[in-house]
Amino acid sequence: MRKISVLSILVILMSMFQSCSEKIETDLTQTAFIPKPTSVTATGDGYNLTKASLIYVQEGPAGLLSTAEFLAEKINQLTGNSAETKTTNSTPSKGVYISIAEDGELNKQGYELKINKNLISIKGADAAGCFFGLQTLLQTLPVANDNAQPLYVPTGTITDSPEYYYRGSMLDVSRHFFNVEEVKQYIDFLAMYKMNVLHLHLSDDQGWRIEIKSWPKLTDFGGQTEVGGGEGGFYTQEQYKELVQYAADRQIMIVPEIDMPGHTNAALASYAELNCDGKARELYTGTEVGFSTLCTDKEITYQFIDDVIRELAEITPGPYIHIGGDESHVTAHDDYVYFVNKVQDIVKKYDKKIIGWDEIANAKLIDDVTVQFWADVENTTMGVEKGAQVLMSPAARAYLDMQYDSTTHLGLHWAGYIEVDHGYDWDPATLVEGITKENILGIEAPLWSETVTNIDEVEYMTFPRLPGYAEIGWTAPAERNWDEYKTRLAKHGKRFEALGIDYYKSALVPWEE
Template sequence: MPTLRISNSGSALLLLAVLTTFMACAPKKSPPVPMDLAQESIIPIPVSVKATNSSFELTSATDIYVQGDSKELLKIGQYLADKLNPSTGLGIEVKSSNEAPAVGNIYLSIKKDAKLGAEGYNLNITPDGVTLEANAPAGLFMGVQTIRQLLPAQVESSSKQEGPWRMATGTINDIPTYAVRGAMFDVARHFFSVEDTKRFIDLIAAYKMNTMHLHLSDDQGWRIEIKSWPKLAEHGGKTQVGGGKGGYYTQEQYKDIVQYALDRYITIIPEIDMPGHTNAALAAYPELNCDGKARELYTGTEVGFSTLCTKNEITYKFIDDVIRELAALTPGPFIHIGGDESHVTKKEDYIPFVNRVQGIVLSHGKQAIGWDEIALGTLKKGAFVQHWADVDNAVNAVKQGSKVLMSPARKAYMDMQYDSTTQWGLHWAAYIEVDSAYIWDPATLVPGLAQKDVLGIEAPLWSETVDQIDEVEYMVFPRLPGYAEIGWSAASARNWDGYKKRLGAHGPRFTAMGINYYPSKLVEWKEDKGKKLKN
């Protein structure tokens, strides 16, 4: 058989042909463009940013690699891919690797470093690739939110957009200041669907918040199925403020919400308000009233008129059943027992009630949180107080060895109007413009409290005046990123002049995310450089 021989010149020609074909098929990647990482508008502001004045570009050859074959890390990688692919159209895949991948990729890895804690991360961006390291998976998830913000705003769109998709190069080292950083969603005054609640979770996750407080019961509605007391949801959940249809979550729906939050490293804190704010329960079960008579369902907005019968044993059987079922559905460590505005409960009845209910929560393996009024009682070990109004209660809680979750109504209530012209919201606590929402420090706001006494920050959204998710978004944005920064970033790193510039740069990002936000005149909102998002 004749042997095929290729001359040296033929070999060169063949090699050239192969290289030419490869280069023609390879994704086109622009030369690195000078970009300054220190000028990027990251919210919350990181602990440390060091720029190297170049750029990394995502291309169709880019993939996301995660260290090893951990299902949890693969899930985080897929979360990032799912955020990037709809807008970029790059078809980024998630793969496993025990070492840093080749040039042009993103690598997520665990590097044991106790200094980073559960949520800190190190992000290194070079023209050749992106490496995100953390001590724990939650830290990787927090770092992923930073990666999102370093890409052009249109990356948040749900439809394909035009690139290029560049990130400034350099290193970011970051760790949160407070352990708890969250928002409260009131689904009791007006009921919101599972889809709306997941939307709320996604929005707070984007700014590194890690808790969502669900206000599940109030005078106007009971929103969680309790199998041992079925009329709570079936009857107590049938209406809402203004007389609308109302609704409730089945236990399966609630578990779905909890898991959705956990996948985003957000802990759900469920609240069953008591002994006041209980008319929905009192309407469902007459025996919870001292006179044994069922109350009428309530659709107004007044507060302080209802109370459980604190001297009847059936009341504690009821509470034990509710907490038992709720604790079994909630993997997080906290159950919120409310305790606020119980104006018709005598103090001599209120204090032993709060003390006993804390014990019930403990008996089901959870820690109790309550509004600051519960500090009038004796706080059990592990109980926390949520400050909203009375500074004396907050100080009293600390004196009892507790820590305080900071939600001062005059600063942190997202249902407060921005000004007198705001369509939705109330103003009994204050008008809260974007600057007022940002310019305060949880460690110094209450005399007698220091940073060591503060568990964290939570921004509540009460829903008396809002019943659609776009109305919720308008009240929440643009204040929520500021609350997220207060909880994450050191007070020494924060100032209004710098923050409002970074916030203004997030205007196009809000638009790309489909957020209906309030365009405060105090902020110079950045335009999208004439680039309109494709629908």
């Protein structure tokens, strides 16, 4: 047998030691983060994620364990290892540690992400901040790692917090119905980019989508079709609660909308007594608007609304209920104002805050009302004068159902075309004279579904515009620039593809091949 010399053994050992201690060159500042963080500093080393077997969670604060479990699942998918979660009373020396900051240390929903060679620390101002820090961490990694290669997280520190409290998107499940799994998929899209609100448009002329046990025909009859005559569908209250919990685990609040007094044909077809003439309407599968209205001078109308709001409030832990109020063209002005005033009192009775489209500003607004600006500047500024906050959803900038250009095969263009740059390059606080940052609750990008029939089409209209809306809501205007943003967005194309997202490959973005 050939003998190995002591010198040879020493050479082998030194080589092994050198390879184990070799510094991994990285630059955290070169990561294409969306939304753009407040501050990123790099220290040039790497944390080996493949060795992350333990995720520690500060003992005591609520809401951290679900974030840790979410991260463990992602690590397991990427590395093939079995990362576990564990509570602790002290900061560990290695692994991943998720904790809550001292009061006042970070801005609300903010976080500090510290990555060194041995420890990743995610410290949030609250549980939401921890989850948002986690999403930033995930953007340093590939979506998939099929070859199970060692994964190194660039070292450094990120401190970050959002510009606006409310950063959301609306999904219209009334024109076309989307099932529970499809809505969960949309929730995941929002979570990827630190958006924290899903507004569900649950009722319209074409379909009623939420079970109301005291008025069962709303779904049994009014939920059975959709635009074009498809089979429609609805969510049971148990399914809705499942969606609420799924969203909450991702720090997303669901805001349910019952549109009224217009956009109500599905209800008017289900219950004849809600019509002024006492005659039930036919189900509607078209796309015209403005032809329907609840009967505003019937007591049964307000009993109906009371029942709907009561049942919806019981299964909605978030503070908001959206009452619609748009395009009620056949409701006389005085009747409309009377109706909105009455409905506000009903919502308040069930301890919820009101959001409504900008037309509701014509009523006498109570405290804590939010007017959602979509079309009418005069309505919206009138709402501000009456003390309302504003949710910015300008149709010409933020409507995800608008076509990208004249060649887009999906969508509409009544508000204009919205290419990716046009959707990104605006400031909510300067868009409308008389509406400043102090008046604004946040930003929302609605996706109406007249032309959108399945989740692939949802993806196409949503991406790549959604990350831009997320950045508008999160990042200070002075830090946003289209020419710089498009280079970061270009690097997310591979993430979209790895996730199977069917996105619009805008020629304005230098996508990486």
